[in-house]
Amino acid sequence: MMDTKVLSRDDIDNETLEIIAEACQISTKDIEDIYSCVHQQLDHVSHSQPGRSEWFQIVLSFDEGIELERWCRALQRVVRANAVLRTRLVQCRGLGVLQVVIKEDHATEHLSGDVEEYLRDDQARRMDFGVPLLRSAFIGRSFVLTIHHAIMDYWSLTTLVQQDIVMAFLGEAPPERPQFKEFVAHCLAIDEGAAKAFWASRFDSRRLPVIFPPVAPGHTPYPSQAVEKEIVLTHQLGPGSISPTHVPTFAEAAWALTEATYADSDSISYGFVLSGRSPTLGGLESTLGPMHVEVPMQVNLNIQQRKGMTVEQLVKDRAASLRQLQAHPALQYGLTNISLVNEAAQVSSKFQTLFNIIPALPPKFSAASDAPAPIRMDRVLWQARTLPALILRCKLESINRDGATQGPGATRILLKTLYDPAVLPERQLHRILNQFEHTLRVLAEVPLTSRLDRLPLFNKHDLGEVMRWNHDGALRNGRSIDAALGALFPGIPSGRCKVWLASLQNPNELAPIGSVGQLWLEGPELSSASSPYLLSTLQQQVPPWVLSSDSHHPQPTGLFIRTGYLAKYIETGSGEDNELCVVGRQENRVKINNQTVQLEEVEGLIMHHDDVQDAAVFTKIAAGRTQLVAMVVPRCTVTPGDTDSDSSSDTEAIFAGEIKEMRGQQLLLDSVRRHAGEGFSSERHKIPTVWHAIEQFPYLEEGSGISGLHTVDREALRRWLKLRR
Incomplete structure (x- = not known):
């Protein structure tokens, strides 16, 4: 049952109001407003686990002579003006997760001690249901601002610190921004039918994508380790250069090719982060709050087709995809809802790579012409939520030939990667990042008419x-x-x-x-x-x-x-x-629904079933399409009357009774089919649709096969299968 949508405190009855106040450990008179969450907030909350909340920590350094209390008052003024900064989250039965705006003035702690120790302790503090989602502290002359991702995205964070608080600090009036509640109302008013149609058109269920990196069943990924890399692309005229405005598109295209290389598939999926701040929002794009979206991308590269895709087609495809997303009101439809539009969307929404292109933080404040240089941005820390296994964050900077920022000469990509070492060992991650850089440079250097299957991608x-x-x-x-x-x-x-x-x-x-x-x-x-x-x-x-x-x-x-x-x-x-x-x-590499299947992989999964002794998988055209056919040898003793050597005299003449199909094995075959379905839950094209139980396979002569792999006489089985009606 869907939760009731809430847009005002007036939508809440008194009994529920008391429950909400108790969850926040405040009085009901301290509650200013209540309204529902948007989808991206729910995504951040639903994946959170104890000790794994998703938050930002921004660290500033203040020189001697800068009045710290003045900065605290400026922050307090901005928090007072933006309700989202005074928001807590509460879960209510029948109403879902609600945003509760509290009537309170923000207070900054003043502490002594070590900043690094404070950061570690702060990361261990609760930041989930019922508690403030923003806190700040001065440790000596270092300022730390901690904000939960459920109330703040990257654009909002940098705008808050570099513009709004700075302006208040300088005695100017901060910008009057639309309240986040107005954006919530916009999202709740999205046309359901139009949103479903839009997202369904972006996923092709005829070609289910492959997810990279693969995650072992039962493992919950957590990207706990970080690796950084720097890539510099020059922008002089001629080959080997791309326009600075095109770098984001080429970077995404390079990642699509890189992922396809390791996923061994022409159809792949990854998550992509967008700011969500489109001009179509009619002014709401300037609000503070989490308007960013993480959307699944299915990319079909068509590398192996006769007339393969070119570099130009790939780059234009990615650019057009982003334009369509940014201009459509259904951008804010939510990952959970997107996953329900069709089968390909469901698979794509389970992405294990999240690709994010963001602007870099400048080395000092630049929002106001007379911003105080003695206040320095030291760093921004970010803790990811549980999923996915690999996060790529590309910060772009313009640099001149001397290496200084804001020059026309080149673009520097500061690539920060968060990853789960249980999914991707560190050495292999470095290989993947090297491959990404190599692919990006190749795309920049080759003619746009170059085919993807002819690119020199070995680094x-x-x-x-x-x-x-x-x-x-x-x-x-x-x-x-x-x-x-x-x-x-x-x-x-x-x-x-x-x-x-x-x-x-x-x-x-x-x-x-x-x-x-x-x-x-x-x-x-x-x-x-x-x-x-x-x-x-x-x-x-x-x-x-x-x-x-x-x-x-x-x-x-x-x-x-x-x-x-x-x-x-x-x-x-x-x-x-x-x-x-x-x-x-x-020759055992086949295509099913335009997706590559290695028959040995399917056989290996089937043979992990406790009641299967051997297995062989083939393709056969039936009902007008290519299907996977599985033949299994059970781990049991065959009793008289349990086998069928096939009624065809031709079959008996060819095989002299060597290949016999077993009767009465439907329960076993059903069990093995379920086993295959669980193993290939996100790759359903690898699940055989036709099953046969065989008494015993014929084998090749000793030494004619490859040790450790199947030595089954596959040709004999293939001939037998061909004669089956």
Whole structure:
């Protein structure tokens, strides 16, 4: 049942009013106003956990001679004029979370001691239901302002401190701003039908997006660690430059490409932060309060299509997307409501990356021409809420050729990343950030007509690592690459053997570390391999990524083998450890609903079911569309009469009764289907729609497959399945 919307204290009965006052530990006469929350406030509150409230801390330093009490009075004056700064949150049955404006004058504490110690203690203090969401303190001549994100966004915070309080401090009248309550009324009046139609048009359920980074089932992400990086883009005329006004669009386009690289998908999703302060609000955009929005973005790159997307098409697509969002009243519809418009929106709303482009704080106050230089902005601290696992915050600064701010020469991107190390190990995060920078520079340098699948996206940092691994022969914990490959490929020679992963999109380069690539082997002794499998796949020619003009590959040391397998390097999270993970055969990489599916991944999940001994998954065209078909071997003894070798005489003649379908296994198949549904809850295109229980699979002859992977005679199963009606 939907909560009743409240726009005034008069909407509250006396009994509820007493409950609200008790929750705030005040008298009812101290309550000035009450109204509902907007969606973004609810998002910040609903994800909060004890010790994990989302807040800002801004730290200022005051030189000797600056009157501290004068600053306190200026802050008090601004708080008195803006009800949102005197707001508390209270949860009421049937009314949801309400904003309660309190009649009180703000008081700043004056303390002695260490600022760092105060910041740590302040972060541990409660800032949730029923308590003030703004507090301030002077510790010596350092001023700390702590504000909950539920009542203040980044624009409001910087405007509050750099403009409104400064003007009051200088004896000027602060701007008269619309009250946040007016913005609440605007949001509650959004046309439901128009909002649903608008958001439904932005998500394509024919291509469900992939979420990056993937989060293990049962793990609740928390981005507790931070990494900072600086990127400088020049703006001289000619190639290798983009206009300063276009940097935000190119940055988002670069992230979309970067995420697609690691997600192994043309359709990806991430969250994007917008200020929400559109001119369509009719003056409300200047209010103080949380008007920002976090919206899911589904981006379909069409890299693998015959006529692939170009750089220009991608950049224009992202620019048009932002323009449409900023101009539409449904921008404030709320993440929960957006997730309900269709299946793709539901998947996209579970994003695990939040991308945010924000202006940088100037080194000193500049809102007023005679602002007091002896007051310095030391830093802004920010604690994120529980979700998502990766947050990218890009502050943009204009710099001149001497490095000073506010010059025309270049744009400096100060990239601060918050991440969950349990989801992304630090070394892999650095690789991702290097890849983002490389991709951004490539987009700025290449002609706009360049196709995305022909971009040189293998960065120099990854090249150095791969070269070092192959030179040292060490892949993990001192274990040689030869030893690792020997466990995978029977008959691999004991001499030196190099491992290369070629890009799936661009055959002229290698794949970034952490992305899926074609597995190639190189070595002088590969011709002596005893494995029939290896001998059958020898490639006498040099691969295209070695011959490419952009290649930094050293002189080839022997034959190359294109194994036919796909693999990726994975970070183990323990120091320098990396592992080579084979994900499956390239011919088992299929498309379902325009989404890539690796059949071995589906088989692996099915085989984790306790009652399944073996599994094989195939595609079959049925009912006019390509479907996944799963064949499973139960962990049970087959009794007479439980199998069916198929009534087709052709089938029996071909297989001589080797492949027999089992009857009476519907309960098992239903259980396995539910298991697959839980494992692929956000990737439903990977769930097989047709299921068969098989007594036993036929197997290939010993040594003809790859050790540790399936050695099932897939071709025999495929022929059997083809003859099934």
